[in-house]
Amino acid sequence: MSTGALPGTASVGLSRxxxxxxxxxxxxxxxxxxxAFPAFLLVLLGSIFTKADPGLTVPMSQVFAASMIAYGILSxxxxxxxxxxxxxxxxxxxxxxRGTPVTAGAxxxxxxxxxxxxxLAEVVLLLAVGVLLFDLSLPTDPARWLTLAWLxxxxxxSCTLLGIAASSVAKSGKSAPAVLNLPVIALQxxxxxxxxxxxxxxxxxxxxxxxxxxxxxxxxxxxxxPDSMMVGEVAGSWEHGMxxxxxxxxxxxxxxxxxxxxxxxxxxxx
Amino acid sequence: xxxxxxxxxxxxxxxxxxxxxxxxxVAQGEVFALLGPNGAGKTTTVEILEGHRHRTSGEATVLGxxxxxxxRHWRSRIGIVLQTATDSAELTVAETVxxxxxxxxxxxxxxxxxxxxxxTEKAGARIRSLSGGQRRRVxxxxxxxxxxxLLFLDEPTTGFDPQARRQFWDLVRxxxxxxxxxxxxxxxxxxxxxxAGRLAVIADGRIVAEGTPATLGGRETAxxxxxWTDDTxxxxxxxxxxVAAVAALAGQNIGGLRVHQPTLEDVYLDLIGAAA
Ligand SMILES: Nc1ncnc2c1ncn2[C@@H]1O[C@H](COP(=O)(O)OP(=O)(O)OP(=O)(O)O)[C@@H](O)[C@H]1O
Ligand SMILES: [Mg+2]
Numbered sequence: 001m002s003t004g005a006l007p008g009t010a011s012v013g014l015s016r017x018x019x020x021x022x023x024x025x026x027x028x029x030x031x032x033x034x035x036a037f038p039a040f041l042l043v044l045l046g047s048i049f050t051k052a053d054p055g056l057t058v059p060m061s062q063v064f065a066a067s068m069i070a071y072g073i074l075s076x077x078x079x080x081x082x083x084x085x086x087x088x089x090x091x092x093x094x095x096x097x098r099g100t101p102v103t104a105g106a107x108x109x110x111x112x113x114x115x116x117x118x119x120l121a122e123v124v125l126l127l128a129v130g131v132l133l134f135d136l137s138l139p140t141d142p143a144r145w146l147t148l149a150w151l152x153x154x155x156x157x158s159c160t161l162l163g164i165a166a167s168s169v170a171k172s173g174k175s176a177p178a179v180l181n182l183p184v185i186a187l188q189x190x191x192x193x194x195x196x197x198x199x200x201x202x203x204x205x206x207x208x209x210x211x212x213x214x215x216x217x218x219x220x221x222x223x224x225x226p227d228s229m230m231v232g233e234v235a236g237s238w239e240h241g242m243x244x245x246x247x248x249x250x251x252x253x254x255x256x257x258x259x260x261x262x263x264x265x266x267x268x269x270x
Numbered sequence: 271x272x273x274x275x276x277x278x279x280x281x282x283x284x285x286x287x288x289x290x291x292x293x294x295x296v297a298q299g300e301v302f303a304l305l306g307p308n309g310a311g312k313t314t315t316v317e318i319l320e321g322h323r324h325r326t327s328g329e330a331t332v333l334g335x336x337x338x339x340x341x342r343h344w345r346s347r348i349g350i351v352l353q354t355a356t357d358s359a360e361l362t363v364a365e366t367v368x369x370x371x372x373x374x375x376x377x378x379x380x381x382x383x384x385x386x387x388x389x390t391e392k393a394g395a396r397i398r399s400l401s402g403g404q405r406r407r408v409x410x411x412x413x414x415x416x417x418x419x420l421l422f423l424d425e426p427t428t429g430f431d432p433q434a435r436r437q438f439w440d441l442v443r444x445x446x447x448x449x450x451x452x453x454x455x456x457x458x459x460x461x462x463x464x465x466a467g468r469l470a471v472i473a474d475g476r477i478v479a480e481g482t483p484a485t486l487g488g489r490e491t492a493x494x495x496x497x498w499t500d501d502t503x504x505x506x507x508x509x510x511x512x513v514a515a516v517a518a519l520a521g522q523n524i525g526g527l528r529v530h531q532p533t534l535e536d537v538y539l540d541l542i543g544a545a546a
Contacts, residue, residue, distance in 0.1 A: 004375030004376045005375055006342055006343065006346060006375050007372060007373060007374070007375070011372075012372060012373060015369060015372050016369075019361060019365070019369050022360065022361060022365070023359075023360040023361060026360040026396075027360055088357070091355070091356045091357045091359075092352065092354065092355035092356060092357045093357035095322065095352065095355070096350075096352065096355055096357060096412070098321075098322065099320060099321075099322065099345065099348075099350035099352070100345060100346075100370065100373045100374070100416065101342040101343070101345045101346040101373055101374065101375075101416075102373050103342065
């Protein structure tokens with residue numbers, strides 16, 4: 001009966017990606033609360049803090065516009081995968097897939113396609129808000145776009161892997177958004193995304209330096225703000241080398257956590 | 271070779287024993303039904319055979335492999351309809367069936383599958399918008415789209431209207447005629463009787479009877495009951511030879527003559543009652 005070859009992981013993964021994208025953008029709550037939320041916050045924060053801080057040349061609204069990309073990626077990569085997998089586990093998607101010849105790899109390729117497309121759309125949306133409402137100017141120097149490219153890759157990869165690992169922490173699909181939002185919101189505050197990093201207490205920044213969000217925010221500021229803004233950073237410089245190192249390390253940690261924790265099914269004796 | 275061979279299968283959930291050592295075998299091309307009350311261990315047994323749960327002890331061979339260790343190729347040869355599922359709510363029926371077809375080396379035609387599952391009218395509808403019975407038909411469609419050699423159906427017709435159930439029976443018969451081995455659990459005895467070549471009754475994790483629908487629990491040799499009413503009132507006679515009993519009544523002035531052979535349901539309820 002079954003003489004044909006099993007479809008490959010790559011092609012099944014791409015087809016899963018297409019299905020994941022359809023499901024994501026058709027679920028209105030997810031689009032509104034996960035996807036549009038960072039832009040909504042940017043509009044609010046940018047409209048409240050319009051002036052430049054003393055000693056800085058760029059209005060705070062533009063600083064928020066750059067930093068908020070870090071929050072956008074946390075939403076589309078960390079939250080979308082973490083909550084999405086917790087729901088897949090609860091509603092039987094994973095169990096059903098487990099009963100087919102689909103590989104775990106193909107399932108994850110699907111998630112990565114979803115995250116990549118959603119993140120690009122998110123970044124475009126945030127930049128559009130920044131440019132249209134707060135006069136953010138896009139860089140003309142190709143070197144800055146290159147920085148943006150590697151930052152996006154490392155950020156998306158580390159956040160997605162951590163999201164996959166975090167999906168096992170949530171006990172159910174219903175509790176997942178609440179459980180996963182806790183570290184996300186906390187990290188936004190201590191990493192200088194919702195509040196500028198220069199006003200945060202030293203010990204808080206030290207803690208934040210161990211996590212990816214601080215480095216993502218700093219990296220995106222380095223892409224979209226003039227170099228004169230370096231003085232507002234903790235080290236007084238953009239620290240690209242350190243940023244790559246920390247984000248790269250979190251990719252590795254995330255991968256290891258994924259391999260250790262991923263489960264096809266809900267916690268059960270079976 | 272048998273499609274399924276099980277010996278001494280046991281499953282404990284902590285201190286609770288769900289399956290207490292069962293033996294069974296299902297021949298290639300057979301339709302085998304597993305009956306039993308809620309909590310008897312049907313789903314546990316079937317999910318162990320599907321590779322979804324680990325057994326505590328015992329041996330199981332499904333399509334020549336141990337389901338606890340079998341790989342992708344083995345999975346492409348089986349089809350599974352789980353007892354509960356609520357996934358892929360935002361995709362349409364056709365999108366979902368087509369997507370799942372892409373997982374298999376030799377899938378069935380998507381239009382065909384949608385048609386035989388009675389979903390043609392709903393092909394463009396989001397799964398979220400379907401009724402319970404229609405939703406269940408999608409589960410069946412996804413179970414058969416890979417053209418399986420062995421199909422597991424865990425209470426497949428729950429929520430079906432009578433017409434959909436008959437349509438589903440026809441589908442199972444067609445699949446069986448094509449040589450598909452089918453393992454079915456159900457609470458509907460008429461369904462088991464209509465479809466199964468052989469069946470087993472499981473209660474409290476043990477098989478209490480096994481046979482064909484006609485012979486289960488000694489049904490074919492069980493006594494018939496002849497009832498009638500005459501001038502002196504109602505009468506009831508249990509006999510091995512109902513034909514002779516009725517013949518003996520010929521020419522008498524009686525009414526309400528009935529001959530009752532035990533139904534599968536009578537036999538089943540006796541078995542379950544004895545086990546409890
Ligand atoms: N994941 C689990 N963890 C603990 N106990 C379980 C689990 N799954 C089943 N059980 C227990 O095992 C026993 C058998 O359950 P099972 O689901 O196999 O029954 P069933 O025959 O399929 O019942 P139904 O007709 O209601 O579907 C029950 O007592 C049930 O409570
Ligand atoms: Mg069951």
